[in-house]
Each structure stands twice: as C-alpha cells, then as structure tokens.
Amino acid sequence: MGACCSCHRIERFDGYLVEDHNHNRVIAKVIDDSDDHVLGRGEAGARVRLHGSSKYVSMFNQQGQKGFNQDAMTVWEYFNGDKDALFCGVFDGHGPSGHKVAQYIRDILPSKLSSTSKASSASISSIAVDVGEEHGDAQFFNSWKSRIIKSFIEMDEELEANERIESYCSGTTAVTVLKQKDQLIIANLGDSRAVMCTRDDQGQLIPEQLTVDLKPNLPSEAERIRSCQGRVMAMEGEPNVYRIWMPDEDCPGLAMARAFGDFCLKDFGLISTPQIFCRRLSERDEFVVLATDGVWDVLSNIEVIRIVASARKRSMAAKLLVDRAVRAWRYKYPCAKIDDCAVVCLFFKRQRPLLTKSVSEVTELSLNHPDPDPDPEVGSHVSAKTDDALDTVLNCEVKDSPEDAENTHGPLPRRRRRTKSSEEVQT
Helix, strand or coil, rough: CCCCCCCCCCCCCEEEHHHHCCCCCCEECCCCCCCCCCCCCHHHEEECCCCCCCCCEEEEECCCCCCCCEEEEEECCEEEEHEEEEEEEEEEEEEECCHHHHHHHHHHHHHHHHHHHHCCCCHHCHHHHCCHHHHHHHHHHHHHHHHHHHHHHHHHHHHHHHHCCCCCCCCCCCCEEEEEEEEEEEEEEEEEEEEEEECCCCEEEEEECCCCCCCCCCCHHHHHHHHCCCCCECCCCCCEEEEECCCCCEEECCCEEEECCHHHHHCCEECCEEEEEEEECCCCCCCEEEHHHHCCCCHHHHHHHHHHHHHHHHHHHHHHHHHHHHHHHHHHCCCCCCCEEEEEEEECCCCCCCCCCCCHHHHHHCCCCHCCCCCHHHHHHHCCCCCCHHHHHHHCCCCCCCCCCHCCCCCCCCCCCCCCCCCHHHC
16 A cells, blocks of 8 residues: 655565564574465464465455555464464555555564464364354454454554554554354454455355455544544545545555554553454355455456456466456556555465456456556546555655664654453454
8 A cells, every 4th residue: 555655775685583482583594485475384284385285275466556565465274273274465555665564564473473373273273163163153253352452452562562563654554364164253454355256146246245344434533533522524626536644744645444553542442352253164165365455446346356266377366356346546546646555365265267358357457457558648538546445545655763773763652552342452
C-alpha cells in the first residue's frame, strides 16, 4: 500500500526474525532446504516461506510505482509442529516506515501465535472428539479467538516499544488464515481481504468473502472512533474515501479503522483488535486467496477466483493474479501509480483443472481489461483518475522522527498509553 511520504531504504539481511523460548528476538539463518523456496525453520520446526510455492501454496509479491514495496507475506507450514496445520498472512504497510512495520509484524506474529498455543494444543486438537462436532467447533473457535486477540494486542504493544521502527504515523494491515485440518480461523485487521473459492449447487465456482474491509465509515467503526474524539470524514476531492483524522489536526487521514501501529491515532479510535471468523471446510471449497488492496482495488471477488482457477500451473496462480491486477490498474487508472500487490493462494485439494481454457470466464475478463492504448486520445474514454483517492495516508508528517541514525535530531514523539476499554477488545 502506497503513501504520500518518502521512505529510506532498509538494508536487507539473509534471514528473518523469530522469537526464542526466552522471548528474545533473534535472526534465524537461511537454510538450504530441498523443498524450493523454504527460507528457514520457525517455532516448533515450522517451514517458513516468504515467496514461491509448494504443493498447496502459491505466493507472489510485486512492487508498485509508489516507492518502496510496503507489502509483505508469509506462510508457515507444519505450524506449531502440526503437519496438518498451516499459517499464512499478508501485510500491507503504509506511512514513512510502512515497509519496516509490515516486515516486523510478518516475522514476529506467527511465532507469537505459535508460542501462545503450545500449552493447549493437545486439548484443542481433541475438542471435537470429546464434546461433539458442533459444540467442538465453537470451543475450537473461542479458544483460538482469545489467543489471537491477545497476540495481536501484544504485538502492537511490542511494536510501540520498538524504538528502531517509526510507527507513530506508520502501520500495517494484516489478514491471516490458520488452517488446522478442516478448520479455518481468519483474523483481519484493516482492509486487506480473504476470499474463498467454493462451488454452488450446480458446481459452478463462486466467491465467498471471508473478511470485512474495515473502513472508518462502517457504522460500528465510526461510532467507536467518534466516541474517542477521532473524526471520520471524506475530503472534497474524494467523497467516497472516508478517513480517520485527529480531533484538532488534519492528519494523518488514515483510510482504515484498525491497524498495527499508527500510534498517533490509537487514542482516537484506531485499534489493533482483529475481527476473527471461523469456517469449517467442505468438499465444495477449492482455495482461499489472501491479498492486499492493490488487488482488490481493481479486481472483483469473482474476477479474482476465476483468474486463480484458470492458472495452468498452481505454482503460477499468485503471479497470474498480480499480472492481471497490474493490467487492470493501467486500464482503470491510467494516470495513477500502480499499488504494491501481495497474494497468497492456499489450495485445499490436490491439483486438478478448475476452469478449462475453452470455457473459462477469464476470456471475458481479458476483454473487460484490455491492454491500455498507448495513444492518450484513443484512450480518452477511460477514467483519467490519479491515485490521490487511493492513498492510505494523506498527511503523516512526523516531527523529529527520521529513520536513519545519521539524520536523527531528537527522540521520537512520545506515544500515549491508556487502559484499553472493553469496547476495544470486542470483535
């Protein structure tokens, strides 16, 4: 997700951050694994991927035209040491240090979730057997729900305490899926999205949106924000884009109601409590797509599942979707800067054709989004929108908060802490 602020380049390292048993942050080395694209081992021996594909996963992340790539993604196979469990997530950063915030959450959150679940993992796996399937689903969900909320809130507190990352006016979304056998636990923070591809009674592929885009103008979100003296309003030039503003200042103008970071707004209604949903898989379900808004801003849910289903090779499904999203950006917003796009496709069955070339509705999709005409006069019928209304943050100037040590002139702004109300921990 792009923003209107400049960022400084972050040095890359050959490893990723994990949490050891003493809750210390360490960098795990990249390993030479026989399975392609496995970066290393996480908590309880999980296989960590930041890109590439596996038997049931396709991942792709592409930088847009707004500066640094602020999208991040991860997949942890054999999550918590369970061969039937898998965690995946995408994270869409925004603000001057959005790329750092997204990478930090990507690296630490899965380990935190795994650590909090170890004590009760055995009892969780046997719940459905002990108390029956229907009641077991509820207990399974409630147990994971409490631990996920706890982990998200603790993750946000750790981010706030991390002086190496400017998060006063920088933050990230998060949409995660935890698959354990035939159960999905979906956690959503912000406006990234998870969409299921399933089948109707006639066997046709249909989308099922698993998350809600948590925008500030949703009635329940707006009520919370205004009760905390935050303002929710749209600018004159973008009447359909509602943003959160501080009580007495026209900043930062954040276009979502929940996020990690953005501590300038945490006293004014922005929260880091995720919405959590549970879904039991059936034979009709084919795959789930997690993606940042660089995809959803230009492609509908039905277009997304048709594109993924049309991929000749499962390993290329995520890249195909990003390629189509970029094409749609150029057609719908020819004067805009293309946003970053991150996609994780999680498949539930062994690979088999879902849509054949001859009957694929993707052919119709290609006609709806042709390559843009290079002649601006020929293409004048297309909306000449810029990306102004698509920026996540409008004004995030932070005094005395540079990222590079050599440019530091003073300490970062103090972030106010307060006791969380019961409303903030509700989903």
